[in-house]
Amino acid sequence: MKPELEIITKCPLCAAPELTPIFNCTDNLVSHEQFGLVDCNSCGLRLTSPRPSPINIGTYYQSEDYVSHSGTSRGFVHTLYHYVRSYTLYQKFQLIRHYHKNGNLLDYGAGSGEFLASMKRRGYSISGIEPDAQTRKRALEKNGIELFAPSSIDEASNDKTFNVITMWHVLEHVHDPKTLLIKLRNQLNKSGTLIIAVPNYYSKDATIYGSEWAAYDVPRHLFHFTQKTMTKLARLSGFEIQKVVPMYFDAYYVSMLSEKNKGGGIIRGVKSGLRSNLSARFKTGEYSSLIYVLQRIKP
Secondary structure, three states: OOOOEEOOOOOOOOOOOOEEEEEEEEOOOOOOOEEEEEEEOOOOOEEEOOEEOOOOHHHHHOOOOOHHHHOOOOHHHHHHHHHHHHHHHHHHHHHHHHHOOOOEEEEEOOOOOHHHHHHHHOOOEEEEEOOOHHHHHHHHHHHOOOOEOHHHHHHHHOOOOEEEEEEEOOHHHOOOHHHHHHHHHHHEEEEEEEEEEEEEOOOHHHHHHHHHOHHHOOOOOOEEEOHHHHHHHHHHOOEEEEEEEEOHHHHHHHHHHHHHHOOOOHHHHHHHHHHHHHHHHHHHOOOOEEEEEEEEOOO
């Protein structure tokens, strides 16, 4: 039986009621259903509507090809993902070390725990949140990392505040991003840093692929951000963006997945990824994915 869907009638960010349909995207991973994308006429936030509710969205994650949960390395694109990940884990460590050389770290949406395992090896005190029960089990079996459900965030913190909270391609999956960021703000210490990575639909690869851009990933991605809407969300949640960092490899990975979904070839995907990065580097600054470094607004 098809799960019931929620229809969004006003912008979750600015509460404006005018939402304009953009186009429909296909769920290429699980259901092969189509889901609409709409833009807020006031603030520009893009969102998926109708969308699955928090109760039934788990159905749309049940695939062995969902790499962050299953850890699959089937196929060239997923094999490449794992190869690149070892390098990007070190890049993430370098970014975090610039702000906090050690301390308590919470990863929200930790998947099967590879990032937390790498940070533990580098001397950080780690905690993790992961909504999916099977993925939490896999993290414990594969990496020896005990993760907690979102409802157990206080247990994960164990009465301590965090120097760093990270969300690597997680915020776009959350039904109520503003409420979550406010909650995470209260888990940070006064000099703490929140690091968020999300896709950017102002990128060249998003323009190239349109409704077939793999980073729309409906209906698992509920929100689709730009630098403008991320800045607004940060301020409404009590944060200021201190720095924006490109994720260069995402343009290639997303473009190859986009080509795969439309029956194209890997080489064409690589070329699209290169075009996207060159456009961002020399013209727009709009990379396929961006890391936002946030700190609390001082009273």
